[in-house]
Amino acid sequence: MIKNIIFDFGDIFINLDKVKFAEEIQKLGIPQYQDEVIQILHKYEMGLVSTDYFLSHFHETYHIDKEALVTAWNSILLDFPKKRFDFLKDLMLSNKYRLFLLSNTNDLHISWIKKNWGLELYNDFKNCFEQFYLSHEIHFRKPNADIYEFVLTKNQLKVHETFFIDDTKENTDAASKLGIHVWNLNPKNEDVTELFLKHNLN
Incomplete structure (x- = not known):
């Protein structure tokens, strides 16, 4: 029982829109399937790095605007x-x-x-x-x-x-x-x- x-x-x-999320992240030029990227995503998901560190990492490594990344990152979330x-x-x-x-x-x-x-x-x-x-x-x-x-x-x-x-x-x-x-x-x-x-x- x-x-x-x-x-x-x-x-x-x-509800999630995983397709849109992948598209938005790709538009920013983030190589989603690169080991180094996967590692930082997993660390962030586990709370092992802060949001500030996460945003700064992609800003410094890929020259991505932080606000643009936040918008793309949250595009997966629906109703x-x-x-x-x-x-x-x-x-x-x-x-x-x-x-x-x-x-x-x-x-x-x-x-x-x-x-x-x-x-x-x-x-x-x-x-x-x-x-x-x-x-x-x-x-x-x-x-x-x-x-x-x-x-x-x-x-x-x-x-x-x-x-x-x-x-x-x-x-x-x-x-x-x-x-x-x-x-x-x-x-x-x-x-x-x-x-x-x-x-x-x-």
Whole structure:
């Protein structure tokens, strides 16, 4: 029986435009697939370097205007459909499951969300979860096994009682290897509100 549900954030609750994001970053001349770039992106996502360092690095290395980078960086973020928030609130109020959020999210993105949503909505969303884990705050990132182990250990969760939802197959594969039940949600034709239509959590 499932007692714990761990949710990703992007393309599970808030919609993302990953294609536009890649295009905007490319326009700035950032070689997205270069090892050195990937390393700095991962460090930023894990909160190992500050936003100031992150922006300064690309400004000094690639002569990119900092404001232009912030705009491009946040272009991935879209809307938060009300039906998903309603689903989450109903799930929280049912008291049937322990709910957790586990997201690879950086400081610039969460700052945009707080400003775009407003703090009242952001805090109402955050309060639906027993724990709200953002990669840049806990210094781990998916799909590394240590991030799942951190959540399991910190909250004394049993893997066979835990269900994880993420739109990235690499992330659900990593969780599955630890024995966690998973749903690799495809945002093109699936929605988190369909959870109980698609999966029997008993």
